[in-house]
Amino acid sequence: MIKKKIGISFTTTNFQYYWNWFTENDLQNDVELVELSFVKNNVADVFTCDSFILTGGVDVDPSLYNGNKIYNNQPSSYQIERDNFEKIIFEYAQTRSLPVLAICRGMQLVNVLHGGKLIQDLDELNITHRKDGDIDKQHEVNIEQKTLLSQITKSQKGNINSAHHQAINKNNLGENLLINAFAKDGTAEGMEFKNKTNKAFMLCVQWHPERIINKEENVFSINIKKRFLEETRNSTMKKLSIINPATEEIITEINEDNEESINKKFFLLKEGQPVWASISVDERIACIAKFHALLDENKDELANTLTSETGKPLQQSHNELNGARNRIKFFIDNSAKHLAEELITTEGSTKEKIVYEPLGIIANISAWNYPYLVGVNVFIPALIGGNAVFYKPSEYSTLTGINIQQLLYKSGVPENAFQIAVGRGTVGDLLLQLPLDGYFFTGSYKTGKYIAERVATKLVPCQLELGGKDPLYVMDDVADISKTAEAALEGVVYNNGQSCCAVERIYVHEKIYDQFVDSYTSQIKKMKIGSPVDASTEIGPLSRKEQVDFLLSQINDAVEKGATLLAGGKSISSKGYFIEPTVLTNVNHEMKIMKDESFGPVVGIQKVKDDDEALLLMQDTEYGLTAAIYSKNYERAEAMMKKINTGTVYWNCCDRVSATLPWSGRKHSGLGTTLSFQGIRAFVQPKAYHIRG
């Protein structure tokens, strides 16, 4: 059974009281506590919780509510990281409609986050409210009738403990908030939502129920705790298990989005997009430049997370982060010039110009195999172009999606310009129902086709980066057969073979066929398969369990139809989704391995008699992403490259993407272009100005 989780925000003072407030009897075997710590910055854990407690502690930084910098009893320093971290918690709870109990400083923070102000010091009222050394004050409280608090405590008045010198400014209360209890001197002692429609449980108290005298019997503690536990147990979050494909262990259980939370996020983006679009391109680029730097600063942690959830060998996770930074650098350096308005006619009575405007709110539904690379192709130019982005990371790279979101926020991209949709395909489907202004998808042909059909009637741009069955042809004149085999092998097995532009089938001229196959086979047998965190590992596990059986079925189909298995062919029966790198010869186009996308470290090598036969076979596919030719002779290769119907062609290289060149697929490999200047313009729409006068 998955336990319900109460996230308690870490405080440097008296944290143990909050933790110990919940006894074994309270938690039974179905609820557990999670420390949410601004020190550890464990944001991903926020996404696993079913309810939250915002605790007491150091004053909220006055910059958050435009307060005075100097006031009585101010702390020697603030904890802005804590304020920001708890803002993430509170906003997460609000978009997911999860229960919140905010205590003392927690109540003050909630008011500030709703736009309210604080009394920065209670001055003479401190005699009643401020702690005396280590001892809480005690005073009376009056509860407002017909409030959530009166319902919970079933009281009109009582005695509570008190340990604060700041308070809610009731004349500057945040939006949709209501004071539900007052001290005799008029100090606000509790708060809740005024209009509770579509709002989850939220109760704020200025006192400390976790350490009040007689807390086991006191209704100002026990009733609140009981109700909060009830709300926690009643919350109905659907969970997504994040599994480590190398060990099959569950890393964590994340809350999936649902229709309600997706709608809330959409309204945030709707509000935020015009504001984001109204700042200058340079300011938006400056945020992205910070994101670029943060990717580097946090590279070890980001790479570890990526490897843990996808099984990508750790060095390749680092390579991916570097590659993503290179692409981002291209967008940083080149976007302004391609987004600037263009004066077309400056003379005569009618002037003409083109202005590039954002599309609006776009969906970025993404794949797991290179979450950074395929993600930045879309969300970076989209954000720079002034769009708000609804980013749907794959369910197999959710933690990376959360990391991307947090680093973008840290870089200055506003929360209402970038939101993530967490979950499986069903959550992606919810985005298709929204009135978004563009759909940018990376993934399989099957899902891409479905999305294109679903959004077609909206008449908004729909770009698809889909799969491939990319061929590599080795001509008889290659300079070095062994090196060519090495390059082809890398093209097949890099990222455990799970690249959209991985080499998926090899054709070799009959004159050098035997030598090539020998070299390829001897090299494949030397490859190190193992744990992706081991630095010497070249091939790790596949990311998805079902892919092992899928590849075995392709291999069996080929063998049944007469193929020869020269290496591999089996899954590896330890824990984890491992399969041996595999090579098959005597293959033909009757076999699935030569026609259907494999997406794993397996390949068929077919002998051809000449370039014409190679061309015919290379073209015999529904896909059209890339094709590679190895030869000494450029003219001979170019003659073939011109005829091949793919978005990318390679001479003496393969399985590579460049930020400066357009990335596009033809036929079932997709629609539209990312990267290069065309991938900058893909996220804006031209407006033609005819200016007379």
Ligand code: NAD
């Ligand atoms: P997928 O199609 O299974 O999933 C892609 C995304 O779509 C995921 O986020 C998924 O949750 C979402 N999704 C699934 N069903 C949906 C629905 N009904 N509505 C909306 N969203 C839905 O693909 P995948 O397994 O994540 O990725 C592998 C595929 O992606 C391979 O075919 C690969 O070749 C391709 N790919 C292509 C490129 C490229 O640049 N051309 C790059 C990377 C991957």
